[in-house]
Amino acid sequence: MRVLWLPVLASAALVSACASVETPEPVATAAASAPAPVPGYDWHYTPEAGAARLAYGVEESDDLRLGLDCMAGTGKIELTVLAGTGQREIQLESGGETERYRAEGEPSELHDGDILTATAASREPVMQRFRRLGWIAQWIDGEREVYAPHPGSENGVERFFALCG
Template sequence: MTTASPAPTPGYDWFLSQDSGIARLAYGVEASDDLKLGLDCSAGTGKVDLVALGKSGMSEIYLESGGETERFPAEGEPSQLHDGDLLTATVEADTPVLQRFRRLGWIAQWVDGERAVYVPQPGSATQVERFFGLCG
């Protein structure tokens, strides 16, 4: 595993939104349904709900950031917008892989042996820290 910061993907970024005490950090294309990974939390709870795309029948979300890895048991249901399943898992915000993501600003998801890296565009890495600050 590498700790060097990978390059951002053109057109993709991390977007932070807040509504009624709920914070959402989403990686994808702005103002579209093209979501790669979502993190949701209620302010101050210390819990994060992960939302990710996976192959049909998958039962885990496998994340990596800067050498830290974690496999989270997940519930899956068929995605209405993409091939495969929409996976969800609730985890502690202080899980090592999420804390490494908080420090580095990027995270990767492994699906069926393939690694997809979610890197912020220049200037938007602060969204990651703001999200974790809100979650508590």
């Protein structure tokens, strides 16, 4: 007789365990919100006679994480980054859009590694998402560095793209 009660008890325990489980609340994902700015680093917009530069780094220093340059109305953006010696690719991501750029490199005289340059089109999805969101990330050696603006500097991102075309 004891053997017959074992399946009944197991079923009762299972039903009771299922009845006590609450439906989890939806959790907001990190992608749903803008990344936080990094103290000391920001976007710096510099217009100059038919051209513009948008640089992420420490103002008035050699500490540049990502530089974007363009001539007015061309729709072409020259990317500049610091990278490890021998690397020849720049990988950018913004709001789920990603792009890899084949880059030229030369040794840096100020930092260990190379200075990479590549050309991007302002109409590419990753660039348009950057324009809308105001932040972009760079993947370096499998690590993601996010470049988010401090309040007020996101206007420079829009001004850069408006000038570039």
